[in-house]
Amino acid sequence: MKEHVFRLARGDDLKIKIEEYAGSHEIEAGIVVCSVGCLSVCTIRSADGKTVIKKTEPLEIISLNGTVSKNGCHLHISVSDIALNIFGGHLKEGCTINTTAEVVIIELESFEFDRAFDKDTGFKELVIKKCRGGG
Secondary structure: OEEEEEEEOOOOOOHHHHHHHHHHHOOEEEEEEEEEEEEEEEEEEOOOOOOOOEEEEEOOOOEEEEEEEOOOOOEEEEEOOOOEEEEEEOOOOOEEEEEEEEEEEEEEEOEEEEEEEEOOOEEEEEEEEEEEEOO
């Protein structure tokens, strides 16, 4: 396993920056294990796979997890608002960092993740393509 730790700054798009990081660091298979920070805008999709909500207010990142790869990411986020109400869903583009976000990714060097359209779900789903080395 290999560790990746990076910090995002005000105005960065959380999802885009994670995808860019995975691509520029040639991450074949990884998992987000930790992220803390805050957002000024949060765009997430609900569990029905269709409803997208956008909140424009100060929000704390409570958790961020999922799979990452240079071939695509699948991330879920939970945030809390100023009244400490927590909500979350599927991370979409349009989540703007307010002050900072710290992200920790563990790269799984024995695997390669890809994404392929699944006719049953209607989404690009995780495909574990091959094992490299000791997996």
